[in-house]
Amino acid sequence: MRPVRTAARAMLASIFVVDGVRHFINPDSKVDTARWVLDRVGPTLEKTDPRIPTDPRTVVRAKAASDVLAGLALATGHFTRPAAALLAAGLLPTTAAGFAREKQPTDLLKNLGLIGGLLLAAADTQGRPSLRYRTTHAVDRSSRAVKRAAKTARRDAKIAAMSAAAARKMPG
Structure with missing residues (x-):
């Protein structure tokens, strides 16, 4: 089962690594979505900790960097459970924004499928108790x-x- 897990983790992580690099280099493609999410949670973030960035470009770049790092960790088998949980948590606001803004239903279903796969990876103990x-x-x-x-x-x-x-x- 180990080769199957290794291949599945690498395939699941690949979209996060590739998109993370792409969005880190060119954050403008996701700024609108980030702005929509930040309009709703930005005031709460500013009250909680004023050091948390609320600039959409900065948030997109930070999420892209975390996606790349967590994706690489998941693909290489290091810290797989926390990496999968981090990727799933990062995908939730994007999915909610797409659902609320009535984007393509295929994108919503793709994100829900990815979240499901990440939740399985986060719960997988690799046969160990x-x-x-x-x-x-x-x-x-x-x-x-x-x-x-x-x-x-x-x-x-x-x-x-x-x-x-x-x-x-x-x-x-």
């Missing part, structure tokens, strides 16, 4: 070991008490 699973089972194993040790200690204490009582009854 997740951290939550390992932690839960480690706790269960530990609690069973503690119960077993307590039961053994009670049994040993009972045997020791019986031995001491028998020793007191013996002459000498």
